[in-house]
Amino acid sequence: MKAYAYIRVSTEEQATDGVSLDAQKAKVAAWADLNGYELAGVFMDAGISGTKADRPGLAAALSAVGKGDALVVYSLSRLSRSTKHTIEISERLDKAGADLVSISEKIDTTTAMQHKKAKGERVGAVPYGKALAGDGVALVDVPAEQEIIAEARRLHTAGLSLRKIAAVLAEKGFKARNGKVFAATQIQRMVA
Structure with missing residues (x-):
């Protein structure tokens, strides 16, 4: 299983927050090691606001993550400052068969989603071409x-x-x- 780190800081946060790119990377690497994932890539946006949807590091991370992989962030605020954008990213990962992990908020879809996927159950919106079975799950x-x-x-x-x-x-x-x-x-x- 592969994990891809996405780390980000804005210039202001580097001076005040103290959660540097290196600190974020270390947290993600520790999570990957603890959970049996290979840290296959680290993507970063340095000095770019989380309100900007156009971030090269994030775009590259989302392109790299595939089925069975996990995108790991230190916190959701590193991923995006917009709830709507965070949900869009989460849905995109779900459609790709990938998981999202946020260490700070303790959000980890790898266990629950893998269990549901293994049972052939729905783990997001019902995709085009499919419908819910009579049991409301499959x-x-x-x-x-x-x-x-x-x-x-x-x-x-x-x-x-x-x-x-x-x-x-x-x-x-x-x-x-x-x-x-x-x-x-x-x-x-x-x-x-």
Whole structure:
């Protein structure tokens, strides 16, 4: 299992908070060692505010984390200063099959989510192509949506852009759950 550290400080915090990049990295390394994870990468943004969504270190960390991996931060405030952005990052990790760990807040989705995933249970929003089974826990395929996903993947393999795939699906009469044309971001999740 691999862990990826994301560490961040703003210039002001370096002077007043005392939680330096080295201190954050040491905390994450200790967590990884204690929990049997290989610390596979450390990504940082130095002197960049947590209110900025465009942070190269965070973007690289999110790109590196894959299924079964964990993104580990010293605290959620290092990840983002916006609750909405933190939730978006968490949902992105969930969709990638990765976990989020915040050492300070003692948030660790690795144990509970891995247990649920191993049992084939839902660990977030119900993805397109699936529905909740009668027990309200397990996921089952939705044949009509699976057909659309298969078509989107076929078009993607043929080299079409996400927007072109959305246009082709619209021409064929395929619509999203809300009855509207698929957005490029929805297509991206289908073909990922």
